Amino acid sequence: MPAFKGASFQDRQKSTAEAKKALLEKFKARPAADDPVVIEREAQRREIAAAREARVAGRDARLRAEADERARQEAEKQAALQARLKVDEEAREADSIVEAARLQLEAEAAIQTKALLEIEKRAERDARYAARKGRKAESKSERRRHR
DSSP, rough: OOOOOOHHHHHHHHHHHHHHHHHHHHHHHHHOOOOHHHHHEEEEEHHHHHHHHHHHHHHHHHHHHHHHHHHHHHHHHHHHHHHHHHHHHHHHHHHHHHHHHHHHHHHEEEEEEEHHOOOOOOHHHHHHHHHHHHHHOOOOOOOOHHO
16 A cells, blocks of 8 residues: 655645635626626525515414414313313212202101100000009009908
8 A cells, every 4th residue: 555645835835826716716707796697686585585484474374373273272172171060060069969968868867767766665665664563563462362
């Protein structure tokens, strides 16, 4: 493999000078600002920029309209959800009122049942007591007769 031979200092100076000269020629070859080609090119650029601005404005308006529509739909969904939640809450409240009334009726029925049981027990106890008194009275009267 041959050894690398770098460019000498004069070669580098020469290529730099040629590059500068080419840049200067390119700059000089550029047409003046009042040249019809330059004016037409500038007009085309303005048309392109105006069309771009119109597209951007149209896209922005469309995006704003879509965002407004989404916001409106979301608001409708939220309103429907709130209405549904309110109806559900009212139904739960009505159910809780009915449940409270049912529990109260059950409690009252339990109290009445308990009171009736107590009355029956008292009546049975009183009947037993009266029967016992009656037996005692009979046995006393029989003892008196046999004396």
